[in-house]
Amino acid sequence: MTVDPLPPHLRVAIVGGGPGGLSTAIALSKVPNVDVTIYEQASMLKEAGAGISIGQNTWNVLELLGVADTLTSGHVTSTVLNLNGKTGEVLHRVERTKSENRPNIRTQRTKLQSALLSHVRPGIIQLSKRLLRVIDKVSNGVELQFQDGTVVTADLVIGADGIRSVVRDIAWPGYEIKFTGTTIWRALLPWDDVKDLDPRFGTTAWWHLPTTHVYLSPVGESLGEIAARSWQDPATHSASKVSWGVPVTKAHVEAHFTVGNTNLPVKAAVCLPLTMRQDYLPAVREVLSKVHEGDWREFAAFAGPELSELTAWNNKIVLVGDSSHALSGAFGSGAGFAMEDGWILAQTLAYFRNDLSRALPLFNDIRVPYYSRMYGHLQKEAARREAKLREMGDVSEDDRVRMKVIKDGGSDMSWIYGNNIAEVWRTALEDIKGSSKVHMELAALNSI
Ligand SMILES: Cc1cc2nc3c(=O)[nH]c(=O)nc-3n(C[C@H](O)[C@H](O)[C@H](O)COP(=O)(O)OP(=O)(O)OC[C@H]3O[C@@H](n4cnc5c(N)ncnc54)[C@H](O)[C@@H]3O)c2cc1C
The missing domain is CATH 3.50.50.60 (FAD/NAD(P)-binding domain)
Known part of the structure; x- marks a missing residue:
């Protein structure tokens, strides 16, 4: 041989x-x-x-790598909602079948x-x-x-x-x-602190306004995730957006999602037309306010x-x-x-x-x-x-x-x-x- x-x-x-x-x-x-x-x-x-979604494509490769069985923690995203952030109207709902071998999850990146x-x-x-x-x-x-x-x-x-x-x-x-104009602020927080503020907070959901959205999802182990996005004109905002995962203050983040906030930065005020400056539902704003000082990280999206x-x-x-x-x-x-x-x-x-x-x-x-x-x-x-x-x-x-x-x-x-x-x-x-x-x-x- x-x-x-x-x-x-x-x-x-x-x-x-x-x-x-x-x-x-x-x-x-x-x-x-x-x-x-x-x-x-x-x-x-x-x-x-903060969190990360593991869908079927990702599970497939995790199986091949021999890692799938090691990833045991996460929130099963069998229902995913898209809602109007001001009125709470459900605009789109995804219900996933239970037939998949490994269900889609949202888990902690770590x-x-x-x-x-x-x-x-x-x-x-x-x-x-x-x-x-x-x-x-x-x-x-x-x-x-x-x-x-x-x-x-x-x-x-x-x-x-x-x-x-x-x-x-x-x-x-x-x-x-180049900076795409989208900035994302992300944090994890104990979900027990917020999950009862609205019955839909137990479900993975996007809460939308015209130029922003707030993503809320449990990620398992009693933790939840907020990923709040805002769009600003890249022509005027690219210069300062060079870093990734930068710690920012609560006031800095909340200003982008609260019209009445007197701390609304000038740059946010000038880039959003008046007609688009709406407020989120109080419960959504309350979730944002529950993030502990020092826990927010800013991610400027480049492409x-x-x-x-x-x-x-x-x-x-x-x-x-x-x-x-x-x-x-x-x-x-x-x-x-x-x-x-x-x-x-x-x-x-x-x-x-x-x-x-x-x-x-x-x-x-x-x-x-x-x-x-x-x-x-x-x-x-x-x-x-x-x-x-x-x-x-x-x-x-x-x-x-x-x-x-x-x-x-x-x-x-x-x-x-x-x-x-x-x-x-x-x-x-x-x-x-x-x-x-x-x-x-x-x-x-x-x-x-
Ligand atoms: C807001 C947001 C949400 C996302 N959500 C999801 C999701 O739900 N599901 C999903 O699958 N993906 C998601 N992604 C995408 C995902 O995070 C990335 O695609 C993924 O992390 C890419 O992995 P990577 O290893 O290529 O790069 P990275 O994760 O960026 O890792 C690069 C590594 O290289 C190191 N490095 C960089 N420069 C150097 C250097 N000069 N010398 C040595 N080391 C260096 C860095 O420290 C880092 O550890 C999301 C991304 C964003 C921005």
Whole structure:
């Protein structure tokens, strides 16, 4: 019997220890002869932000990573409401069937992170490693230079460093992200403090006004989440919105959601037309006021254009997660996308036995069209909304709110929320090899 020799040894540096970096490391740890190190800038791994939704697409990839059973905490989002924030009118209701193997949940970000972390091979994460530069060493991989003065070389650098990616900035010079106009303030709080203020606070719900909304949801373990969004004209507000997860005061946040508040900042007052300055229901405002001083974090949403390739420098650099598609959380499933990227990347490397020149183009072929479809969808949605607004002319505030929520004819989003990445991989293999051989190939890959 002949034993296959090991594939060539591959030194892989993952920059970033978010959902993308951690899941990529888990998936790569099953690929023979790959040495993985994660370099994370933070001195300890802690998630900024409050809650996160885990839908079917995300569960699918968590299953493949072997992590799904570790994620046990969360609020089952069997009902999701969209309401008028001023009148309380229910504008849209989703009731999910119970047939799914794992129900959709809203959980704490830290729960997802610790579930992933518990499956990462011990000793491969290096903290306090802020990447400053990558340099193409041509025949000897890529050099990574860190803020602490250390330097390492890798055959493959995986940029899992988020929407403000340093890897992308260097390998895709000229790429730029811009403030979208949306700012999100997020916090967790004990849900027992607020859940009785309105019977609907036990349900995941968006409370809308024309240019703002307040998302309220239990996240399990007696905690709940508030994610309050406000839109401001990016032309006048981009300069100050450069950071992520910035602590802000209660007064700062509440001012954006309370017309009568005498602290309403000038910038909020000038950017909202008078007709749009409405008040939220008292119960919604009371929830906002219950957040403890010091607990609010501000996230300014940035977005950047579509990339035509997610690989660079002759297949020595690849982007996964938010760095690869700067969509600013547009579909509320970015952690799922990041994990799908990581899993697919590992399959391509295993399949081509660590041959970067063949694996990375296949990764591109699978993921670029998927992200392209997302960009296309958002463009179409924006055009539809603008046309509708023009057509409606002068409309009441309530109609504007209704329009925000109710989309003509809706659109089938199962290509995102029902995405099964294992099926995607199977189809890709069928495309490149012809279906008769695929079952054998997949059987051989089962251990990966
Ligand atoms: C308001 C909001 C709500 C969202 N809700 C959901 C949701 O419900 N469900 C969902 O699936 N997704 C959601 N998302 C999207 C999700 O948060 C992201 O898509 C996901 O975190 C992307 O993971 P990532 O690993 O690519 O990047 P990140 O999570 O941003 O992780 C990047 C990591 O890289 C590190 N890093 C950055 N620069 C460097 C450097 N120079 N050197 C070393 N390390 C570095 C960072 O410290 C960080 O740890 C939401 C996003 C937003 C903004």
